[in-house]
Amino acid sequence: MTAPADLVPYAEALQEFEPVIGLETHVELGTASKMFCGCSTEFGAEPNTHTCPVCLGLPGALPVVNAAAIESTIRIGLALHCDIATWCRFARKNYFYPDMPKNFQTSQYDEPLCTDGYLDVQVNGETVRIPIERVHLEEDTGKSLHVGGATGRIHGASHSLVDFNRAGIPLVEIVTKPVTGTGAMPAEVAKAYVTELRDVLRGLGVSDVKMEQGSMRCDVNVSLNKPGEEWGTRSETKNVNSLRSVERAVRSEVERQAVVLRDGGRIVQETRHFHEDTGMSTSGRSKEEATDYRYFPEPDLVPIAPDPAWVASLKDALPEAPSVQRKRLIDRLGLSALDAEAMVNAGVLDLVLATVTEGAPAAEARNWWLGSLAQAANSRGVEASELPITPAAVARLVALVSAGDLTAGLAKQVVDGVLAGEGTPDEVVAARGLKVVKDSGALQAAVDAAIEADGDAAQKVRDGKVQAVGALVGAVMKATRGQADAAAARALILTTLGVTE
Numbered sequence: 179m180t181a182p183a184d185l186v187p188y189a190e191a192l193q194e195f196e197p198v199i200g201l202e203t204h205v206e207l208g209t210a211s212k213m214f215c216g217c218s219t220e221f222g223a224e225p226n227t228h229t230c231p232v233c234l235g236l237p238g239a240l241p242v243v244n245a246a247a248i249e250s251t252i253r254i255g256l257a258l259h260c261d262i263a264t265w266c267r268f269a270r271k272n273y274f275y276p277d278m279p280k281n282f283q284t285s286q287y288d289e290p291l292c293t294d295g296y297l298d299v300q301v302n303g304e305t306v307r308i309p310i311e312r313v314h315l316e317e318d319t320g321k322s323l324h325v326g327g328a329t330g331r332i333h334g335a336s337h338s339l340v341d342f343n344r345a346g347i348p349l350v351e352i353v354t355k356p357v358t359g360t361g362a363m364p365a366e367v368a369k370a371y372v373t374e375l376r377d378v379l380r381g382l383g384v385s386d387v388k389m390e391q392g393s394m395r396c397d398v399n400v401s402l403n404k405p406g407e408e409w410g411t412r413s414e415t416k417n418v419n420s421l422r423s424v425e426r427a428v429r430s431e432v433e434r435q436a437v438v439l440r441d442g443g444r445i446v447q448e449t450r451h452f453h454e455d456t457g458m459s460t461s462g463r464s465k466e467e468a469t470d471y472r473y474f475p476e477p478d479l480v481p482i483a484p485d486p487a488w489v490a491s492l493k494d495a496l497p498e499a500p501s502v503q504r505k506r507l508i509d510r511l512g513l514s515a516l517d518a519e520a521m522v523n524a525g526v527l528d529l530v531l532a533t534v535t536e537g538a539p540a541a542e543a544r545n546w547w548l549g550s551l552a553q554a555a556n557s558r559g560v561e562a563s564e565l566p567i568t569p570a571a572v573a574r575l576v577a578l579v580s581a582g583d584l585t586a587g588l589a590k591q592v593v594d595g596v597l598a599g600e601g602t603p604d605e606v607v608a609a610r611g612l613k614v615v616k617d618s619g620a621l622q623a624a625v626d627a628a629i630e631a632d633g634d635a636a637q638k639v640r641d642g643k644v645q646a647v648g649a650l651v652g653a654v655m656k657a658t659r660g661q662a663d664a665a666a667a668r669a670l671i672l673t674t675l676g677v678t679e
């Protein structure tokens with residue numbers, strides 16, 4: 179083990195080494211039925227209730243290809259500017275796993291449905307083109323549940339259960355080519371790519387792309403080499419399940435490999451497991467080569483030969499790309515390119531746009547999402563979109579502030595209440611009694627009390643030391659539990675003391 183003190187910081191590692199990254203993204207398609215049988219794909223059913231002889235791999239059962247899954251995969255390929263095969267086959271990928279009933283996975287090997295595309299992403303004001311190697315179709319495995327241990331892992335478990343409901347759900351794998359030239363920001367590029375890909379897939383409506391439920395997950399490949407030398411040996415961090423973790427997985431792997439290489443060591447080609455809690459990964463198994471899987475064409479399925487006219491019609495019917503849609507909205511709202519990118523990087527652009535759609539002015543929506551809400555997300559270690567507050571609630575807050583019902587300080591307290599699950603902004607305002615004191619009689623009473631309680635400060639103000647008014651304003655705010663408007667309180671104190679500025 180390397181002591182943490184020996185860690186080479188990310189930025190320093192990237193001055194010494196050049197990173198090469200690669201991303202393999204698995205996406206569960208949102209089809210009604212499975213890839214090769216009619217079983218339902220619905221999430222959360224009783225274990226082993228969505229199964230049949232085909233997806234249980236019983237002898238003699240014959241698969242049939244799901245046409246909707248082929249269509250979705252071709253649409254993904256088209257959205258990523260890929261070439262679509264005019265003829266291709268499925269292949270058997272042979273390996274043993276207890277949650278894979280057939281002992282092989284029906285996948286695609288040397289004849290993928292879509293090849294050679296790209297996706298452009300924005301990072302620090304630059305457009306980075308991520309080359310796509312292939313988009314292919316396969317089936318998901320079942321799911322093992324390890325019971326009786328403290329951690330839910332196989333170690334320490336007394337027995338394991340297997341649920342085949344997920345076995346055979348159509349899975350699309352999107353594989354990038356090696357991405358070079360990311361310089362000082364491979365982690366940022368990786369996160370931007372997965373974010374953009376998720377938005378593209380969501381726009382196509384082919385998957386619910388919920389990373390936390392596993393319907394979209396990434397394997398992250400990283401290698402380092404000295405400038406001018408050959409690419410280094412890569413590691414593959416498996417099943418990275420949030421956007422934030424994609425960035426952390428690249429970052430921690432760059433730092434780990436830099437330590438090994440600097441000490442004259444060699445990187446082992448292996449899969450690694452990412453741990454959400456620590457942001458670090460640990461060594462898994464050494465990586466199989468393609469030959470270990472003994473691929474061969476699937477004899478039980480006919481080849482896929484999409485009609486070029488049909489593919490052309492799918493292409494014509496593609497929705498507008500999220501990047502184009504975003505640009506149009508940004509232009510309409512008059513946001514600067516830098517502002518828009520800051521929002522993309524913080525993962526709040528769509529939230530800002532949704533808040534504007536709910537009626538908030540763009541500047542206000544931006545300030546909330548880039549300010550206290552981004553901070554709240556950061557301190558909780560989640561994406562802003564995962565916070566328990568909706569764009570509609572933020573728009574309501576903005577409206578309450580602009581109507582003068584809440585001050586900026588009170589609005590922050592309301593947000594705290596909403597994030598704590600106390601209800602909508604209006605419910606929090608009512609429950610916590612957080613309304614601006616507009617009643618001039620109540621404010622005058624608080625001002626009089628403050629002047630009486632702090633005669634010294636009052637006298638200083640009368641003598642022309644106007645800055646002493648701060649103590650009195652503070653007393654009024656305290657007496658009204660922050661519900662007075664500070665500027666109004668200040669003005670009223672000065673008037674009461676007969677002072678003009």
Ligand SMILES: [Zn+2]
Binds near residue numbers: 217230
């Ligand atoms: Zn089935």
